[in-house]
Amino acid sequence: MAARRIAIAGAGIGGLTAALALARAGFEVALVERARVLEEAGAGVQLAANATRCLKSLGIYERVAERAVVPRGFEVMDGRRGTRLTGAPMGDPAEAAFGGPFIVIHRADLQAALLAAVRATPAISLTLGHALTRFETVPEGIALHLAGIEEPLRAQALIGADGLRSAVRLALHPEVRPSFRHRAAWRATVRADALPAPLAEPVTRLWLGPGAHLVSYPVQAGEAINLVAVTPDEREVHGWSEEGLPGDLLTHYRGWSRDAHALLAAPDRWLRWALFDLDPLPEWGDGPVTLLGDAAHAMPPFLAQGAAQAIEDAVVLADALSGEADIPAALRRYEALRRPRTARVQRAARGMDRIYHLAGPARMARDLVMRARSGEAVLERYRWIYGWRP
Structure with a gap:
């Protein structure tokens, strides 16, 4: 086994x-993935200043930014009336306020940029099409058994970054199961020129209504608009590619505004994704094994922080391991640094589920508060998220 793998x-x-x-921290990295081909999963991703600062620190932001969009503003809309509740400029003012750009990007473009950087890094080996079947501790660290490969892969540590249904987490915490949120996210991407010009502006919009909400923002260098519609749903089918029937979706948006319906009617195809998350875990890893990203702290998408928290994890993990001879101790330090923050973001995201979907008098009270509060104040409320630095 090569040293420091x-x-x-x-x-x-x-x-x-x-x-x-x-x-970048000097390790040899063996990256293994069960899929034979890394394909698009989901649609758009929002990366706030806390994530883009990390990408800059790794020297990969410019590669990512090539296909990203910097929204010129964000707006919170009354989904039924089509009127603006609050909003704020983004772009340079937001970057100046929080020390990093806020961008939106198609998930496939983000993954492609990261993958190109991985393939250009000699210290990283990427093995596709071989699932991790089990692992065991050995004197030098960890031995991974991969489907279809006879010889175990040996390393000093194993990082489980294998998502919501993590095999690594299942081995460490067999009692932990993802929690179904009784909601679905419907995802689609439409060409910007297929929409009325005001709906294709480089603006991130959040449309709120009783029981459901809708998000729209530009991707693919502004050539397309990403749509995410979140509705109540009791179907627990897991995955990113479940076909969704537009008729099922539109039943949740009866009485919504003309603009909201123009967005909802634009896609030829919707993909439905049942929403699951995790309760905050009291422990992540053991010995030379730990977790990262959704495997450790899957959260609802209501604060757009799932990808950002995984990126933060990566930077803190590398920093904790850098120059540390005691690998398990370094992993415990990484976990101690990350668990409180990710748990707080998880809880905050769950709280937004209730706020976004209020009905009746509670909804009217929320809207009055939003109209009275500046968009800058809304952003400032989340400085604890966006202003984070490793």
Whole structure:
């Protein structure tokens, strides 16, 4: 076994970023992924200043930014009336306020940029199409058994970045199961020129209504608009590619505004994703094994922080391991640094579920508060998220 080798299970956004961060810290990285081909999962991703600062620290922000969009503003809309509740400029003012750019990007473009950086890094080996079947501690660290490969892969540590249904987490915490949130996210991407011009502006919009909400923002260098519609749903089918029937979706948006319906009617195809998350875990890892990203702290998408928290994990993990001879001690330090923050973000995201979907008098009271509060104040409320630095 080569000295200072770290194995990572899972080549999603968290796993790819962790591989780049660890290689930059001087490690050899063995990145393994069960999928034969890394394909798009989901649609758009919002990366706030806390995430883009991390990408800059790793020297990969410019590569990511090539296909990203910097929204010129954000707006919170009354979904039924179509009127603006609050909003604020983004772009340079937000970057100046929080020390990093806020960008939106198609998930496939983000993954492609990270993957290109991984393939250009000699210290990282990427193995596709071989699932991790089990692992065991050995005197030099960890031995990974991969489906279809006879010889175990040996490393000093294993990072489980294998998502919500993590095999690594299942081995460490067999009692932990994802929690179904009784909601679905419907995702679609439409060409910007297929929409009325005001709906194709480089603005992130959040449309709120009783029981449901809708998010729209530009991706693919502004050529397309990403849509995410969140509705009540009792179907627990897991995955990113479940076909959704537009008729099922539109039943949740009866009485919404003309603009909201223009967005909802635009896609030819919707993909439905049942929403699951995790309760905050009291412990993540054991010995030379730990977790990262959704495997450790899957959260609802209501604060757009899932990918950002995985990117933060990657930077903190590499920093904790850098120059540390005692690998398990370094992993426990990483966990101690990350668990309180990710648990707080998880709880805050769950809280937004209730706030976004209020009905009746509670909804009217929320809207009055939003109209009275500036968009800058809304952003400032989350300085604890956006202003974070490793």
